[in-house]
Amino acid sequence: MEKTDGIGNENGSTEEKQSFKDGSICGYNSLHHLLSANLKPQLYQEVSRLLLGLNCGKALETIVPPESAKALSSKHDFDLQAFKFSADKELLREPRVVRVGLIQNCIALPTTAPFSDQKKAIFEKLGPIIDAAGASGVNILCLQEAWMMPFAFCTREERWCEFAEPVNGESTQFLQEFALKYNMVIISSILERDINHGETLWNTAVIIGNHGNIIGKHRKNHIPRVGDFNESTYYMEGNTGHPVFETAYGKIAVNICYGRHHPLNWLAFGLNGAEIVFNPSATVGELSEPMWPIEARNAAIANSYFVGSINRVGTEIFPNPFTSGDGKPPHPDFGHFYGSSHFSAPDASCTPSLSRYKDGLMISDMDLNLCRQLKDKWGFRMTARYELYADTLASYLKPDFEPQVISDPLLHKKSF
């Protein structure tokens, strides 16, 4: 069955049901495609308001990408969506609008292809999508976690370490040309080979400036031991803290994948002044999909900043079945990486998601003035009790920590 955004009815044929295996939602790109195709306009509007919130009291405005970007999107079959987050007009400050892009993609060749071919094919796949971002005037672009390789850490196989490269390696050089060409900051999440420290590996986001220079890097703070995510076989928890990178377009930070489950990780980037925090990820439906729309959105609200959430798409089949001690029989893949990349704003509004199964480019204008406007409105920074949290955390770290529990004295009384 030709995959479209048309509905597959509930009692669809086996063939139709088969076609949904690619990760579509009943044949639709995304939840919002499904809703907009099946609800009357005024119903869809109300459902959208409840699901996506309002920005400055209105539904998020869409932006029309340039024809050249739309042409690239149809020629290379990637989902292209563009929105605009506004802020209230201020009397003493001009708007600070920045255009931000997120790219999600599946691997370009089977995991059994020669590694050099796999890398080359990914570069060739990403080129046109980055060009569409450049043609659309994107100022800051973020790619997904370990974008240049299959997310092979489930296998625990040592050979995948060959994809590791220095911060200034092949992938960074590939992107530096685009950064320079489009005057664009690019966040590139790679498997880093730390040449100066025993050639160890890290899961690292490289920040490339709009002059093609390397501004810095951040290493993933939290490494999962859940499901098939055996990343701790390859790299340790990061040692770069919570850096915020001051770029030509604003202050940005990177909370890599599993770090999105740790609210204090989000908080620390906020305390360092981040205005946009990117969450390049790789995660699968069974494990995390119900959490995906919640965690980043909550972080944006709690920290009064924007969040760009990126997840890869597709199902990556590995030649040697593996198990992760979770009771499941040996299996050759993680399951479906569900894409669904999106932006969240400090006023609790968010964009719809990119496709659940197709490559995609999500673009959004965002007026960074909104961050301070929400800080002034809600006062979360002002009303936070950091001294209390610091005391609790400091005592929790002590070997003799006792939880603060007050029990009902009658609870343990013997009843005679």
Ligand code: BAL
């Ligand atoms: N990348 C680890 C799995 C998750 O955080 O959803």
